[in-house]
Structures are given as C-alpha cells and as structure tokens.
Amino acid sequence: MTGPDTPGHPRTRANPDATVLPPGGFTTVFGRELIGELPNFVHRPWLVVTMADLWPRFEAQLSEHLAGVHLVTTLELAELEMAADALSPCAAIIGLGGGQALDVAKFFAWRRGRPLFQVPTSMTTNAAFAHRAALRHEGREVGLAWAIPEAVYVDVDVIRSAPPGLNRSGVGDVLCHHTAEFDWKLAHDLGREERRWPYDEGLVAEAREQVGAVVGALDDIHDITDTGIRVLMTAHRWGGAAFHDAGWNARHLDGVDHAYLYTLENQTGRSFIHGQAVGLGTYLGAVLQDNQPEVVLGWLHRAGVDIRPEAMGVDWEAAGTAMQRLAWYVRHADYPYTIADARPVTDDVVAGIRDRITATYGAWPAEGPAAPRGGFV
Numbered sequence: 001m002t003g004p005d006t007p008g009h010p011r012t013r014a015n016p017d018a019t020v021l022p023p024g025g026f027t028t029v030f031g032r033e034l035i036g037e038l039p040n041f042v043h044r045p046w047l048v049v050t051m052a053d054l055w056p057r058f059e060a061q062l063s064e065h066l067a068g069v070h071l072v073t074t075l076e077l078a079e080l081e082m083a084a085d086a087l088s089p090c091a092a093i094i095g096l097g098g099g100q101a102l103d104v105a106k107f108f109a110w111r112r113g114r115p116l117f118q119v120p121t122s123m124t125t126n127a128a129f130a131h132r133a134a135l136r137h138e139g140r141e142v143g144l145a146w147a148i149p150e151a152v153y154v155d156v157d158v159i160r161s162a163p164p165g166l167n168r169s170g171v172g173d174v175l176c177h178h179t180a181e182f183d184w185k186l187a188h189d190l191g192r193e194e195r196r197w198p199y200d201e202g203l204v205a206e207a208r209e210q211v212g213a214v215v216g217a218l219d220d221i222h223d224i225t226d227t228g229i230r231v232l233m234t235a236h237r238w239g240g241a242a243f244h245d246a247g248w249n250a251r252h253l254d255g256v257d258h259a260y261l262y263t264l265e266n267q268t269g270r271s272f273i274h275g276q277a278v279g280l281g282t283y284l285g286a287v288l289q290d291n292q293p294e295v296v297l298g299w300l301h302r303a304g305v306d307i308r309p310e311a312m313g314v315d316w317e318a319a320g321t322a323m324q325r326l327a328w329y330v331r332h333a334d335y336p337y338t339i340a341d342a343r344p345v346t347d348d349v350v351a352g353i354r355d356r357i358t359a360t361y362g363a364w365p366a367e368g369p370a371a372p373r374g375g376f377v
C-alpha cells in the first residue's frame with residue numbers, strides 16, 4: 001500500500017498533483033467557469049456579497065434568482081449588524097471577493113442561518129478557508145461568527161484576472177509561519193507561553209510543511225500558474241482551518257509578523273494589503289530573531305511581493321517608526337509574547353533592514369506605480 005501517510009513517504013499536504021485534497025480544511029474545488037455553474041445548484045433566491053468594482057463583471061451570471069446584492073463598504077460590526085437585519089429574504093449566500101466580501105458573507109450566513117458558497121477572486125488572504133469573520137469592533141480586529149461553506153470554488157481564470165501583486169501577496173500569510181514558530185518556542189523557553197497553548201512540536205511541523213510547499217512553488221506563484229494557484233490556495237486552506245482545529249490557537253501560524261502589521265495600521269491609521277505588510281513584518285521578525293533573514297527576504301522577492309514601504313503607500317519614516325513602536329504596541333494591545341518583547345528595534349536595526357530591502361528591490365523610483373487596491377481585497 002502506498003499513500004501520502006505511508007511510513008517513509010513524505011506527507012504532501014500541498015501536492016499540486018493530488019486529485020483529492022487532504023483532510024484539514026473546507027471542501028474546495030479548483031476549476032474553470034465555476035461562477036456560471038452556481039445558478040444550477042445554489043438555493044434560490046440567493047444573496048450575493050461582493051465589492052462594487054467586482055459586481056458588474058459577474059452580475060449577468062448571477063442575476064436570475066437574485067434576492068439582493070450587498071456591496072461591502074465596511075467591516076464595522078455595528079454597521080454589519082444593522083445590515084444583517086435589513087437583508088432581503090434569501091435561501092443562500094454567495095461570497096464573491098478577495099477577503100472582505102468573504103468575511104461579510106460569513107457573518108451574514110451566520111446571522112441569518114443560511115448555507116454559504118464562497119468564491120475567492122484573489123489569493124490575498126485565507127478568508128475563504130477560515131470559520132470566523134475578521135471584522136472591526138471598537139477599533140480592533142475581532143474574529144467573530146462561524147460558517148462552514150458548502151464549498152469554496154477556486155476558479156483559476158478568475159484568480160488570474162486579479163492584479164498580480166495582490167495574488168502574490170498571499171504568500172505573506174504562509175511564510176509568516178516561519179517567524180511564528182520561533183516566537184512560540186521563545187515564549188515557551190522563557191516561560192511566557194499561554195497556559196492554554198503549550199508549545200506543540202506537531203503543530204509546528206505541520207506549519208513548516210506548508211511553508212515548504214509554498215517555498216517550493218514560489219516561481220509558479222509569481223507567475224500565477226495553475227500549479228501556483230493550487231499550492232498557495234491549498235496552503236491557505238490548511239491555515240484557515242488550523243486556527244480552529246488547534247483550539248483557536250494561532251501560535252504556530254503568526255506572531256511578530258502580524259504584530260508589525262497591526263502596529264503599522266495603528267500608527268498610520270491606514271489599511272494595507274495584508275500579505276504585503278505581513279511580509280515586511282516577517283522579514284523584520286526574522287532579523288530580530290536572527291532566523292535566516294536573508295532567506296526570508298529571498299522568498300518574498302522571488303514571489304514578487306514588494307515589501308518596500310513605498311509599495312504600500314507609506315514612506316520609510318512611517319515604516320521605521322512603526323518598527324520602533326512595535327515593543328510598546330504589543331504590550332498596549334496585549335498580544336502574545338514574541339521577539340518584539342525580547343529584542344528592541346534600534347536605529348541600527350531599522351537602517352540595516354532599509355539597506356537590505358533597498359539592495360534587494362532597488363531604490364523606489366520618484367514616480368512609483370500606484371499600489372493595487374479595490375474590490376479584489
């Protein structure tokens with residue numbers, strides 16, 4: 001007998017050639033022209049949750065039994081509570097978008113007790129594959145609600161039509177397992193881990209396997225090939241379920257990498273393309289951890305994730321200040337113990353990071369291209 005779990009045979013959770021996906025994630029279908037099939041099986045009438053700039057493209061395919069369309073403009077819980085109460089009666093909910101639309105679709109499915117069908121239009125986040133919705137409440141991100149979609153439909157042609165920078169940025173949410181692992185072990189060794197999440201070598205090994213799968217496909221992800229889409233989305237599928245399956249534990253998934261994004265958001269009052277800012281946070285974390293920072297920088301560059309602050313619409317002044325405020329912010333916001341608590345970010349650390357990023361990506365041109373935004377996020 002041979003198989004992925006046969007002793008001596010490496011487990012290949014993200015094997016791009018596998019026909020059947022491994023356990024540990026929502027039912028996921030890869031294919032083409034999948035949106036046009038939805039009217040043949042989604043319960044009628046359906047509500048579509050999407051973004052204003054995506055809807056005109058898909059409206060004709062989903063208009064026949066349409067109960068209504070909700071165009072996402074906010075992730076604020078109080079506003080979404082009111083919107084949920086005011087929704088037209090529907091028999092099912094279709095989430096169509098990169099992250100925000102899928103999160104709001106989850107929330108509505110939970111509030112109204114309706115079956116959910118998720119159609120990610122880009123690879124920016126693992127929102128399609130996670131149980132809870134990432135929403136905003138009283139100035140903080142909250143993970144609220146519970147929805148298991150009937151299936152997640154990954155249409156490779158739809159994904160490929162999203163801006164390449166957005167698709168590539170999705171590796172940020174997988175490569176961050178590299179710094180998360182170090183943070184969890186550090187907290188464990190220093191007696192600072194949470195009682196409910198004791199360090200678990202098995203979980204760490206699973207996360208490491210996901211990093212390995214994505215690192216092995218960085219060129220395919222850069223080029224957004226069918227293989228690249230399959231590998232990255234399969235890693236997202238694992239990551240989305242892993243938080244729940246480990247008992248709402250994210251210690252093997254993220255750490256200082258995400259803490260940096262939240263610090264940057266807090267300081268600038270702006271929102272960012274998730275994986276791009278997390279990518280910069282992962283590089284910062286690897287530098288502070290002395291944890292293969294050059295390797296991490298090489299991964300991000302090879303995947304085509306531009307972690308220069310200017311590519312995120314901020315300058316080095318803002319990015320560097322956020323690095324130096326990180327230690328304060330993680331205590332202010334009461335995040336789990338990470339390298340941010342253990343090692344201060346000095347002027348020299350910031351200067352070194354700036355030098356290495358500039359040497360790798362080049363200096364930002366005076367008239368740089370605008371960072372991609374819009375409904376795909």
Ligand SMILES: [Zn+2]
Nearest residue numbers: 173258274278
């Ligand atoms: Zn994330």
